[in-house]
Amino acid sequence: NAGVTQTPKFRVLKTxxxxxxxxxxxxxxxxxYWYRQDPGMGxxxxxxxxxxGTTAKGEVPDGYNVSRLKKQNFLLGLESAAPSQTSxxxxxxxxxxxxxxxxxxxxxxxTRLTVx
Amino acid sequence: GENVEQHPSxxxxxxxxSAVIKCTYSDSxxxxxxxxxxxxxxxxxxxxxxxxxxxxxxxxRIAVTLNKTAKHFSLHITETQPEDSAVYFCxxxxxxxxxxxxxxxxxxxxxxxx
Numbered sequence: 001n002a003g004v005t006q007t008p009k010f011r012v013l014k015t016x017x018x019x020x021x022x023x024x025x026x027x028x029x030x031x032x033y034w035y036r037q038d039p040g041m042g043x044x045x046x047x048x049x050x051x052x053g054t055t056a057k058g059e060v061p062d063g064y065n066v067s068r069l070k071k072q073n074f075l076l077g078l079e080s081a082a083p084s085q086t087s088x089x090x091x092x093x094x095x096x097x098x099x100x101x102x103x104x105x106x107x108x109x110x111t112r113l114t115v116x
Numbered sequence: 117g118e119n120v121e122q123h124p125s126x127x128x129x130x131x132x133x134s135a136v137i138k139c140t141y142s143d144s145x146x147x148x149x150x151x152x153x154x155x156x157x158x159x160x161x162x163x164x165x166x167x168x169x170x171x172x173x174x175x176x177r178i179a180v181t182l183n184k185t186a187k188h189f190s191l192h193i194t195e196t197q198p199e200d201s202a203v204y205f206c207x208x209x210x211x212x213x214x215x216x217x218x219x220x221x222x223x224x225x226x227x228x229x230x
Contacts, residue, residue: 033217040125040222040223041222042122042205042221042222042223043160043205043220044220045217045218045219048217058217059117090160103148103150103165103209104150104162104165105150105162105218107159107160107161109158109159110159
């Protein structure tokens with residue numbers, strides 16, 4: 001199993017450009033998450049999903065949109081990138097309610113995004 | 117919402133010493149407390165977790181203690197080794213019935229010198 005994968009690994013954008021980050025998991029997990037990690041700030045939740053077709057806002061959702069059209073994929077979109085969105089983005093998944101380890105989150109390798 | 121404070125932000129120890137990282141949380145309904153380790157340039161990985169019906173949990177050289185009354189929990193690493201050098205994050209969640217997201221502390225950079 002590949003676990004949680006993310007594409008791309010690195011990306012440089014100019015201010016105002018748009019892009020989509022793709023997260024995929026092959027563990028049949030119900031829940032998926034997008035975090036951003038900035039120096040000294042820990043991991044902050046952007047958006048999350050508790051099932052196919054459902055999404056919810058996290059702590060820092062402004063400037064981002066998400067979609068979960070398929071259970072195994074969770075997309076994070078930036079419609080008009082800003083320098084403040086320069087960060088490392090991590091996707092994670094967890095089994096979901098009903099599983100004994102439903103709380104444990106498995107992280108992807110991250111995407112390093114720079115907005116100039 | 118939940119707020120998790122983590123201390124210290126950096127910790128330097130000599131190989132073989134013990135290391136302790138402490139976290140406090142604000143939501144008395146939180147009942148799941150994981151610890152993640154993130155090596156430089158890598159993804160966070162779960163190393164140990166504890167639920168509120170347990171006061172202490174051990175796994176080889178690492179242990180976590182929980183004081184629900186005081187709303188704090190700690191990570192203890194004994195006989196530290198250079199490969200323990202990493203950033204450690206604590207987190208808290210309600211878990212249980214319904215669904216709640218994890219709230220992370222800001223991390224502790226642990227440096228173990230040979």
